[in-house]
Amino acid sequence: xxxxxxxxxxxxxxxxxxxxxxxxxxxxxxxxxxxxxxxxxxxxxxxxxxxxxxxxxxxxxxxxxxxxxxxxxxxxxxxxxxxxxxxxxxxxxxxxxxxxxxxxxxxxxxxxxxxxxxxxxxxxxxxxxxxxxxxxxxxxxxxxxxxxxxxxxxxxxxxxxxxxxxxxxxxxxxxxxxxxxxxxxxxxxxxxxxxxxxxxxxxxxxxxxxxxxxxxxxxxxxxxxxxxxxxxxxxxxxxxxxxxxxxxxxxxxxxx
Amino acid sequence: xxxxxxxxxxxxxxxxxxxxxxxxxxxxxxxxxxxxxxxxxxxxxxxxxxxxxxxxxxxxxxxxxxxxxxxxxxxxxxxxxxxxxxxxxxxxxxxxxxxxxxxxxxxxxxxxxxxxxxxxxxxxxxxxxxxxxxxxxxxxxxxxxxxxxxxxxxxxxxxxxxxxxxxxxxxxxxxxxxxxxxxxxxxxxxxxxxxxxxxxxxxxxxxxxxxxxxxxxxxxxxxxxxxxxxxxxxxxxxxxxxxxxxxxxxxxxxxxxxxxx
Numbered sequence: 358x359x360x361x362x363x364x365x366x367x368x369x370x371x372x373x374x375x376x377x378x379x380x381x382x383x384x385x386x387x388x389x390x391x392x393x394x395x396x397x398x399x400x401x402x403x404x405x406x407x408x409x410x411x412x413x414x415x416x417x418x419x420x421x422x423x424x425x426x427x428x429x430x431x432x433x434x435x436x437x438x439x440x441x442x443x444x445x446x447x448x449x450x451x452x453x454x455x456x457x458x459x460x461x462x463x464x465x466x467x468x469x470x471x472x473x474x475x476x477x478x479x480x481x482x483x484x485x486x487x488x489x490x491x492x493x494x495x496x497x498x499x500x501x502x503x504x505x506x507x508x509x510x511x512x513x514x515x516x517x518x519x520x521x522x523x524x525x526x527x528x529x530x531x532x533x534x535x536x537x538x539x540x541x542x543x544x545x546x547x548x549x550x551x552x553x554x555x556x557x558x559x560x561x562x563x564x565x566x567x568x569x570x571x572x573x574x575x576x577x578x579x580x581x582x583x584x585x586x587x588x589x590x591x592x593x594x595x596x597x598x599x600x601x602x603x604x605x606x607x608x609x610x611x612x613x
Numbered sequence: 614x615x616x617x618x619x620x621x622x623x624x625x626x627x628x629x630x631x632x633x634x635x636x637x638x639x640x641x642x643x644x645x646x647x648x649x650x651x652x653x654x655x656x657x658x659x660x661x662x663x664x665x666x667x668x669x670x671x672x673x674x675x676x677x678x679x680x681x682x683x684x685x686x687x688x689x690x691x692x693x694x695x696x697x698x699x700x701x702x703x704x705x706x707x708x709x710x711x712x713x714x715x716x717x718x719x720x721x722x723x724x725x726x727x728x729x730x731x732x733x734x735x736x737x738x739x740x741x742x743x744x745x746x747x748x749x750x751x752x753x754x755x756x757x758x759x760x761x762x763x764x765x766x767x768x769x770x771x772x773x774x775x776x777x778x779x780x781x782x783x784x785x786x787x788x789x790x791x792x793x794x795x796x797x798x799x800x801x802x803x804x805x806x807x808x809x810x811x812x813x814x815x816x817x818x819x820x821x822x823x824x825x826x827x828x829x830x831x832x833x834x835x836x837x838x839x840x841x842x843x844x845x846x847x848x849x850x851x852x853x854x855x856x857x858x859x860x861x862x863x864x865x866x867x868x869x870x871x872x873x874x
Contacts, residue, residue, distance in 0.1 A: 391792065396655075403662055403663055405662075412658075520638070525642055527642065527647060540661070541658055
């Protein structure tokens, strides 16, 4: 019960902090929205409605990815800068359980971005989302949100001793949009990159969204998406213990 | 002589001290990897949509990304001094403002030029874009003019940063404006008229168009007008930036907001 309370309180507190941050709140919505706009402007030149719908569905989910890349990689750095990292690490609550609700709060900002992009697509590009199965479409978006949050969890743990982690996060933005097939069919990418796409959970969630929109079954895609997300969580939990223990042992937590 | 020293030595010291971009852990991911990834993203979007050629996206996005170092560097010239608590000292010196701030812009222009050229070269290699060897010298010149114009906009942002503290958000928003309005990924003729009109007042628009024409075999005479317009736009932004620095410096002294972070 205490654990659940800690998760909920931490999630809510962090969500409020993010919502008041121009960089992590406002920009996390506007940045992918404008890139989605740029992508849709390209698709609009030929005006193919099917291509526009294809891009519109994927563009909607771009913001969830953005909500994690820079924010999650800089999560530990922000605690370090605020002088709270040592306190958080020394607390009896496992470090992973502190990071997890923060990344979920970030992903919730991404969820807001999904709604904003769908409305933006509708008003600006006149793209009406023809979705055959709305419940499964929404479930696919939620799966994308949860698994990208778990990816952010993995990122935040991995970057614990990387002083300039924001640069890594910023560099992950475009590759993620490309490799997950948000606005480009994966078949167009070189074959050598496909395994990378398959290892990214959002790839499967976006496939699930498109399948649900087309009236096909998204369950197999969502099952793979969930499995990949669980691998992220397990890896992050394992790495979290080892990296934090090493940082405490070597007295490098502060990176001073 | 003092102004020349402030211009060259002060500019170089400020660049190295404030941005830490000599650190490869920042420079490589944010200024070498990211522009190439942006080029690839839009080149594949173009292929998927059946719009434009790879060369179109390589040049557009490589030049567009020059805006990142140019605008952010100039913004953080002010913000970084504030963070280091040296802004008051800098502005309290009797040094003339023009060499002080223009000196800081010189390494920034060179950096923006390098980032854009790196994007064009690597993007061309990755996507097998064939640009004639004879076009490269003039393309390099046009890219330098585009970097200068972007730095002019960056100077305006730096001035605003005297009274508005969130330079990172402002820089990203302006980068997005440039991405959409300057014909980076959609030719101005294919944009709505009002967007094309806005784009013609922004840095990079004319440089991107001129660079594309050069890559397609155009002569200097054909792009001279575009390059001249880009240069004028850049100089206007530089002048506005210097004027705004003077104005906002006075306002921040009056309101005692100089060191507010």
